[in-house]
Amino acid sequence: MRGQAMVETLVLLPVILLGVLLVVQLIWLLFATATFRVAVSYSVRAGSLNHGERAIMERTLTAAMASLELQFPGATEPQALELQKLALLASARQWLHFQLTGKLQVHRPKAQVMAAEAERRYDLKQQRWVHELAVDHPHTRMAASNDPATWQQQRMLDVEVWWCLPLQVPLANRVVAELKNQFASAAQRHCWLRGQIQGKQYWALEQRLALPLLSGYRQS
Numbered sequence: 001m002r003g004q005a006m007v008e009t010l011v012l013l014p015v016i017l018l019g020v021l022l023v024v025q026l027i028w029l030l031f032a033t034a035t036f037r038v039a040v041s042y043s044v045r046a047g048s049l050n051h052g053e054r055a056i057m058e059r060t061l062t063a064a065m066a067s068l069e070l071q072f073p074g075a076t077e078p079q080a081l082e083l084q085k086l087a088l089l090a091s092a093r094q095w096l097h098f099q100l101t102g103k104l105q106v107h108r109p110k111a112q113v114m115a116a117e118a119e120r121r122y123d124l125k126q127q128r129w130v131h132e133l134a135v136d137h138p139h140t141r142m143a144a145s146n147d148p149a150t151w152q153q154q155r156m157l158d159v160e161v162w163w164c165l166p167l168q169v170p171l172a173n174r175v176v177a178e179l180k181n182q183f184a185s186a187a188q189r190h191c192w193l194r195g196q197i198q199g200k201q202y203w204a205l206e207q208r209l210a211l212p213l214l215s216g217y218r219q220s
Helices: 002-049 054-068 080-101 111-117 138-144 148-153 172-182 186-198
Strands: 103-108 119-123 128-132 156-166 202-212
Touching: 002 054, 002 156, 002 172, 002 202, 054 080, 054 103, 054 156, 080 156, 080 186, 138 148, 156 186, 172 186, 172 202, 186 202
Parallel strands: none
Antiparallel strands: 103 156, 119 128, 156 202
């Protein structure tokens, strides 16, 4: 009986261990997904306020995703400067990760709308002329438009973001990644290819969000 119990324990122990690791990985995925959704909303709003500037959207996104990195200050009571340094380093690492694996695509405003309706304006801050899809005086502009609803839709900042999240829990990462790859979206195939190049397991986080432009749009 003792030998049988030992054999059963040896058989069940790896299964139990894998189950625990899977639970840990799935909890982390839920947390990362929630963080990603908030980060995308911040990113698109930043773009809405800053002429749809891609660089600003990317910096906002990666700064928010830096909260996924665990911080370990050297001192028991770290100073504000040390915490700022750690946050900057985490943001820089996430920005580099996004440049290597991520994707940010602007679906609207469309290039055809920019070509047809963009206005030439002088930017006092940058001291240069720009082509801008204007959103100022919206009530007057919509009243003058033949189709106010279309005019408003054309001035929505519609952004899609793909983020390749590293799966780092041993054993569980391969199981979870394999399951995700069985039902692969375009974003997951994108992340799988980059994972093959880098020798890592990735889970694709993807979201598309549209917000009204609060500043004139300029193509990056």
